[in-house]
Amino acid sequence: MKQTIPLIIVFTFGFFVIIAFFIPLRVFQDASQTFETWYTGVIAFFVFIGIFNIIKVNVNKIQRKLSDWQYSIILLFFLAFMMGAGFIGGPEGGVFDYLFEHMQIPLGATMFSLLAFFVASAAFRAFRARTPEATLLLIAAVIVMIGRVPIGYYIWKGFPNLVEWIMSVPNTAAKRGILFGADLGLISMALRVLLGIERSYMGGGRE
Amino acid sequence: MLLILLVFANQVELKAFDTPNDGGSSITLEWHPDTLFNSYVIFRSVDPEGNFEQICELSDRTTYFDTQVVGGEDYYYRVEARGRESAVSSYIVGPVRAFPQIFNTSRINIAVCIVVLFFAIIYYITRARRGQRLFIRKIPGITAVEEAIGRATEMGKPVLYVPGIMDIDEPETIASMSILGRVAEKTAEYGTPLYVPTSKAMVMSMAQQVVKEASIRVGRPDWFNIDNVRYLTDDQFGYVSAVDGIMVREKPATNFYLGKFYAESLILAETGFSTGAIQIAGTALPDQLPFFVAACDYTLLGEELYAASAYLSQEPVQLGSLKGQDVGKLIFVIVVILGVLDRLVGFDILYNLFNTAQQ
Secondary structure (H helix, E strand, C coil), rough: CCHHHHHHHHHHHHHHHHHHHHCHHHHHHHHHHHHHHHEEEEEHHHHHHHHHHHHHHHHHHHHHCCCHHHHHHHHHHHHHHHHHHHHHHHHCCHHHHHHHHHHHHHHHHHHHHHHHHHHHHHHHHHHCCCCHHHHHHHHHHHHHHHHCHHHHHHHHHCCCHHHHHHHHHHHHHHHHHHHHHHHHHHHCCCCCHHHCCHHHHCCCCCC | CCCCCCEEEEEEHHHHHCCCCCCCCCCCEECCCEEEEECEEEEEEEECCCCCEEEEEECCCCCECCCCCCCCCEEEEEEEEEEEEEEECCCEEEEEEECCCCCCHHHHHHHHHHHHHHHHHHHHHHHCCCCCCCCCCCHHHHHHHHHHHHHHHCCCCCCEEEEEECCCCCCHHHHHHHHHHHHHHHHHHCCCCEEEEEECCCHHHHHHHHHHHHHCCCCCHHHHHHHHHCCCCCCHHHHHHHHHHHHHHHHCCCEEEEEEEEHHHHHHHHHHHHHHHHHHHHCCCCHHHHHHHHHHCEEEHHHEHHHHHHHHHHCCHHHHHHHHHHHHHHHHHHHHHHHHHHHCCCCCCCHHHHCCCCC
16 A cells, blocks of 8 residues: 555556647646646755755764764854845845855855866876777867867868767767667656556565 | 638738647747848737737747637737838738647657557566566676675775756656665665765655665665765755765765766766775766766666666566567667668658658
């Protein structure tokens, strides 16, 4: 029963949404839209569950004096501070906005900027010509990199066109192949879930 | 019934017809552009003899979808083309009626895919249930899962499972939850700690349930620690920094990145690489796959992510569904090849059947 009722719900709503995808009648579209609205409502509720989990995990860490428990105090302090600033001053302007603009965004940008260094280190490893495939990758990458900068044109006028061809023909073909397989895999997984063959996502692993 | 009315009046040729593949709530108007005019004013009436009210004025379009109509009622239209010095009008076209279609023909290609896959999967599941052994191709990334967990166990270090940054309505996240169930079974069996940091609270709730049930299934409910499956933050780079922190502090021996990832994919994978972890990644986004391929030991490409859970289960019914999926894919590959030949030769039979772009 613990799994039967969720399976019935998944089957009923899942197949309804699939049918609504193909049938443009208003009654189907309205019902499908209503289900999406319910989902949005459920997501809003889960914000509180997320906050509750952060508080619970970190309070537990402080109480037990687990490793690096001091950071949990800082985290909980700023969680309370940001929430207080938001409730008192509102999201626009004021302390909340200031903290968001001058702390949250720069911190996020700092993490994002690490990507430049990681691209270089990952490319260094990936482009080592140890196998025929890696050699092919290296050659393609060098051509694309040279062709994408102005100096490439001055080395050889054909570089930009060659880059365009690499990107629009072999690269696009490979991407479409992956997407094609992924979409079929997606449909197949959706059918397994709807038919109740795949249940591990709800904790149960056997049919 | 598709009503098409053509009116040739001065320089404005107006077509008005029921918008195809909708629920009966729209009428489409089309006219040919003319460089003499810089705007087109559309008028509508329920009576050809009555007053026409202006419903819109457009300057850069020659198509208009009138969605302010009641299905089943007759409407009449005319378009007035206005230039700097002159204005001409079309004749009145109508009556035009919006009515609902029962099937959206522009999605027939998807319907065919679903039906073919459905029957292929059902056929092979039936064969698997009869006890027939089915050959499933080997997927290195999936077969490495057990080895990777075993390595963490031998080293006495935890396993880190990152289910992507999107919510549970994303198919990749659902696939990731299915794989998590299998990974949790193995880690619980071996008694290896499993960390599942999530970026969405709903994913956290689901992951907690999946991991808990898996531990019960293998007879190790005591192994489950609810604090190891936790919510961090919805913020993309806040989440990345928190997960990177876990990697650097806890030094997990095995990292799984299975789900939907964007710019954070390489930041996570490179940090994991720097800690010496064995890494298995999988996503359906082609733009992120090269990063995982470059930085991880194994990568599940596209469909392999969706197949992983069934593959790991080794249950005959699940494997039957995989076999059906592979056979379905073979059928579509053959159709694609035939479609290319059909187009090259010029028959265009398959092209016209599946070309939905212009409908």
